[in-house]
Amino acid sequence: MRHRLSRKLLLFVLAAIGIAVLAAGCGGGDGEEGTPAPAPAPADPGASPPPSAPAPADLSGRIEADGSSTVGPLTTLAAEEFQALHSDVQITVGISGSGGGFERFCRGETDLSNASRPIKDSEVEECQANGIDFVEFRVVTDALTVVVNPENDFVDCLTLAQLNTIWAPESEGMITNWNQVDPSFPDLELSLAGPGTDSGTFDYFTDEVNGDEGASRADYQASEDDNVIVQAVQGDRGGTGYFGFSYFAENPTAVKALEIDGGSGCVAPSVEAALAGDYSPLSRPLFVYAKVESFTRPEVREFIRFYLNNTQTLAETALYVPLSAEQQADAIASFEAALATPG
Amino acid sequence: MSDATAPLTAAGVDRTRIRRGRAFHAFLLFSVAIGFVLLITLLVDVAIDGIPQLTWHFLTSAPSTLPERAGLRVAILGSIFLGLLLIAFTVPIGVATAIYLEEYANRERWYNKALEVNIQNLAAVPSIVYGILGLAFLVRGLEMGRVLLAGALILTLLVLPTVIVASREAIRAVPDGIRQGSLALGATQWQTIWRQVLPAAIPGIATGSILALARAIGETAPLLLVGALTFVSFNPTLLGPFTAIPIQIFQWVSRPQAEFKLLAAGAIIVLLIILLAMNSFAVWLRNRHTREY
Numbered sequence: 333m334r335h336r337l338s339r340k341l342l343l344f345v346l347a348a349i350g351i352a353v354l355a356a357g358c359g360g361g362d363g364e365e366g367t368p369a370p371a372p373a374p375a376d377p378g379a380s381p382p383p384s385a386p387a388p389a390d391l392s393g394r395i396e397a398d399g400s401s402t403v404g405p406l407t408t409l410a411a412e413e414f415q416a417l418h419s420d421v422q423i424t425v426g427i428s429g430s431g432g433g434f435e436r437f438c439r440g441e442t443d444l445s446n447a448s449r450p451i452k453d454s455e456v457e458e459c460q461a462n463g464i465d466f467v468e469f470r471v472v473t474d475a476l477t478v479v480v481n482p483e484n485d486f487v488d489c490l491t492l493a494q495l496n497t498i499w500a501p502e503s504e505g506m507i508t509n510w511n512q513v514d515p516s517f518p519d520l521e522l523s524l525a526g527p528g529t530d531s532g533t534f535d536y537f538t539d540e541v542n543g544d545e546g547a548s549r550a551d552y553q554a555s556e557d558d559n560v561i562v563q564a565v566q567g568d569r570g571g572t573g574y575f576g577f578s579y580f581a582e583n584p585t586a587v588k589a590l591e592i593d594g595g596s597g598c599v600a601p602s603v604e605a606a607l608a609g610d611y612s613p614l615s616r617p618l619f620v621y622a623k624v625e626s627f628t629r630p631e632v633r634e635f636i637r638f639y640l641n642n643t644q645t646l647a648e649t650a651l652y653v654p655l656s657a658e659q660q661a662d663a664i665a666s667f668e669a670a671l672a673t674p675g
Numbered sequence: 676m677s678d679a680t681a682p683l684t685a686a687g688v689d690r691t692r693i694r695r696g697r698a699f700h701a702f703l704l705f706s707v708a709i710g711f712v713l714l715i716t717l718l719v720d721v722a723i724d725g726i727p728q729l730t731w732h733f734l735t736s737a738p739s740t741l742p743e744r745a746g747l748r749v750a751i752l753g754s755i756f757l758g759l760l761l762i763a764f765t766v767p768i769g770v771a772t773a774i775y776l777e778e779y780a781n782r783e784r785w786y787n788k789a790l791e792v793n794i795q796n797l798a799a800v801p802s803i804v805y806g807i808l809g810l811a812f813l814v815r816g817l818e819m820g821r822v823l824l825a826g827a828l829i830l831t832l833l834v835l836p837t838v839i840v841a842s843r844e845a846i847r848a849v850p851d852g853i854r855q856g857s858l859a860l861g862a863t864q865w866q867t868i869w870r871q872v873l874p875a876a877i878p879g880i881a882t883g884s885i886l887a888l889a890r891a892i893g894e895t896a897p898l899l900l901v902g903a904l905t906f907v908s909f910n911p912t913l914l915g916p917f918t919a920i921p922i923q924i925f926q927w928v929s930r931p932q933a934e935f936k937l938l939a940a941g942a943i944i945v946l947l948i949i950l951l952a953m954n955s956f957a958v959w960l961r962n963r964h965t966r967e968y
Contacts, residue, residue: 396916398905405930408906409740415908424916425906426821427926441820557929582931650740 391418393631398426399433399446400532401556402576403618406472407446409650410639417638421631429556430532431455434621438464443626444636447619448474448532448576465624467670469636469663471643473653475577475601476537476614479562479587481569486510486517489591489598492613495541498522498572504549510570524552525564525573531556537574540613562586577601581651606653615653627671640664721940721947728941737908738923742934747942750923753823753903753911754892754949757919760827761834761891766884768831769838770873773880776839777846778868798836805833806900814901821902823917829897834887841883845876878964885957889950895921920946 397407404427411423428436430447437445438459451459451468459466478495480487487510490498497503497513510517527534529546539545553564558575565571566586573587580589580601591598594612605611620639626632639646640663647654655663736746772794780787809829819825849872857867898904903922911917920942927939 394915401929404906405740411906412739412744412908422909422915423906426902427904427906558931559929562931579931582933 390420391631391634392420393629394422394424395444395626395632395635396424396426396442397444397446397620398428398436398442399444399621400430400448400618401427402448402474402533402578403446403471403620405578406618406646406650406652407444407620407639409646410635410642413642413646414635414638418631418634421635423635429530430535431530434458437466437621437623438462440464440623443623443632445621447621448616449535450619451621466621467624467666469620469622469640469667470617470655470659471620471639471663472618472647472655473606473659474616474618475603475606475611475653476533476574476616477577477580477601478572478574478590478592478614479565479580480572480590481565482585482588483569484588487590489593491593492541492595495592496543498524499526499538499548500542501547501549504551520570523564523568523571524549525561525571526552526554527558527561527575528554528556533574533576536616537614577603577606577653578651603653607656618652622670624670624673633671636667637664640667718947721943724937725940725942725944728937729944733938733941734945738906738918738926739908742930742932742938745927745935745938747920747923747938747945749907749910750918750920750942751945753907753917753919754921754946756823756911756913756917757827757830758888758892760824760913761830761888762884764827764831765835765838765887766880769835769884770842770880772835772839773842773846774868774873777843778864778872794836794839798840801896802833802894803896803900805829806897808832809897809901820914821905821916822914823911824913825901826898826903826917826919829901830891830894833894833897834891837887837890838884841887842876842880845879845883846872848879849875878961881964882957882961885953885960889953889957892919892953893921893946893950895925898922899925920949 395411397411404425408425411425415421415423425446426433426436426442430449433442433445433447434451434455435458436442438455438461440462445466451466478490490513494513497507500507507513508522510520510522513522526537526548534548535545538548542548552573553560555561555564558579561573561575562579562583565573580587589601591600592611592614593599594614596612599605599611601611601614606615609615620636622632622636640660643660643663644654646652733746734751735748736744737749738747739745776787776791780790782788782791806829809825809832813819813825813828814821853871853875854867857871858864862870898919899922902916903918904926905916905918907916907918909915924939924942924946927935927942
């Protein structure tokens with residue numbers, strides 16, 4: 333009996349070790365597979381990439397993108413259209429938020445990082461520490477939209493100073509009524525909803541409105557899910573909140589968008605105003621960051637080229653504010669310049 | 676007067692007791708009704724939105740930014756692959772552990788006691804904690820990446836305690852007379868377990884495993900952390916990126932377009948159908964294979 337039992341135990345332990353080794357083997361195998369995946373086409377390091385190289389018909393490989401949930405749908409659409417042309421290229425797009433995306437990007441885990449704000453200095457350092465060189469592309473414009481309840485008939489336009497009164501860190505617990513924002517507004521309780529601190533939208537808004545990135549009152553309903561903000565504003569007559577333009581474009585009757593007076597009169601958020609640069613300062617560029625090292629892979633090069641060349645059509649389909657022709661030319665130029673840089 | 680009061684009081688006492696009985700009965704019905712009404716409301720609400728979505732296109736298309744193109748194929752396959760891997764991992768390990776604890780372990784030993792307490796505690800650990808473990812240990816520690824296998828292993832850890840507990844119950848329920856009889860006839864302990872105890876315990880083990888699997892198929896939180904919240908438009912592979920039905924629902928619900936909420940309702944129905952099918956299979960298995968002693 334005892335003898336038998338210890339033999340079984342031994343077998344069991346051996347089996348457990350076997351499983352562990354197997355798992356480690358798989359992990360290691362994948363790690364190796366992940367880095368030099370498409371070996372067949374090593375780009376010539378000779379610094380002569382023809383700017384209008386014909387797209388190779390037989391592209392394959394995997395491209396990994398992650399980052400902002402605001403930019404995510406656009407990159408996803410670009411990925412879909414690209415995969416329709418090159419069915420052997422596999423593109424994944426995660427939505428971890430701008431900050432979460434950069435964290436992975438600077439660890440070298442992703443090829444592309446979507447961002448609704450420029451990369452922060454701390455993130456640049458992180459990337460440098462890990463030897464990740466990157467290029468920034470502006471892919472689309474967004475008009476950050478401030479909304480109120482559709483039944484709100486006393487406000488159509490807010491100045492930046494009024495927005496600051498509503499959202500400043502000092503207003504926490506102090507500014508709780510619309511009549512404190514402006515004496516002409518009625519006695520109605522103010523109820524706030526907005527994106528959480530992981531969001532690039534939050535960073536941009538607080539920077540422009542409160543003068544300091546990340547400075548905001550904290551007593552508002554924070555959610556990374558913009559639908560929750562829409563619902564919060566929709567459900568409260570005194571509600572107000574802010575999010576990216578495409579959420580308003582998709583829900584134009586659920587909430588009412590306010591005009592913003594950035595110093596030169598009230599301007600309503602719209603594709604035209606953002607494109608013309610009139611919707612200032614709340615129109616903002618949205619970015620895709622690309623790892624330079626990944627440019628050695630033809631599928632990554634071709635995907636970025638496709639993305640930038642088609643950014644206007646993509647933006648219109650996915651309800652974003654497209655780049656102007658000039659901005660698009662700038663983005664393409666910086667891409668070709670990055671290709672020309674050896675390394 | 677006094678004639679009238681006496682029977683009245685007697686009847687009064689009786690009536691109070693009857694009333695109490697009825698009140699309690701009503702309370703029980705009310706309790707049942709709360710759960711039932713809520714569930715029916717949810718189901719009807721989801722069905723109204725979701726059933727029109729269940730088209731062939733919806734079941735066979737890849738996800739998309741545009742609601743009219745989007746489908747559930749990749750998520751369905753992801754969930755099925757996760758389920759198959761989960762069975763392959765949990766059942767052998769879970770049943771082996773249960774056999775050891777029930778048939779071999781000397782319960783007086785401290786390490787066996789520690790093992791038992793640990794397994795019971797693990798069953799109560801929130802699923803998100805397993806997700807963090809998966810991210811730190813599998814995805815980054817072993818550099819597995821955000822792949823299907825990592826997701827399956829995390830779900831395995833998550834439901835393993837449940838499978839072990841269910842298998843132990845099933846093995847314990849096999850009458851000792853069977854073991855004694857087998858041993859008395861000269862069978863070894865292993866022969867007894869393999870030929871007598873396990874076959875008798877199979878219905879219980881299978882039911883427990885399938886219920887655990889059903890729980891895992893509906894899990895979202897741990898998969899979010901190992902990277903399933905991703906647009907993946909190609910079929911999942913063992914060491915490739917993946918998504919699953921609950922994650923797809925989560926993602927669709929957070930999209931601005933109203934059409935995506937309808938698609939999410941459709942996905943919920945698909946998930947419900949899969950879960951119901953699994954649970955019914957568990958019930959059928961139990962009824963079919965239960966032996967009476």
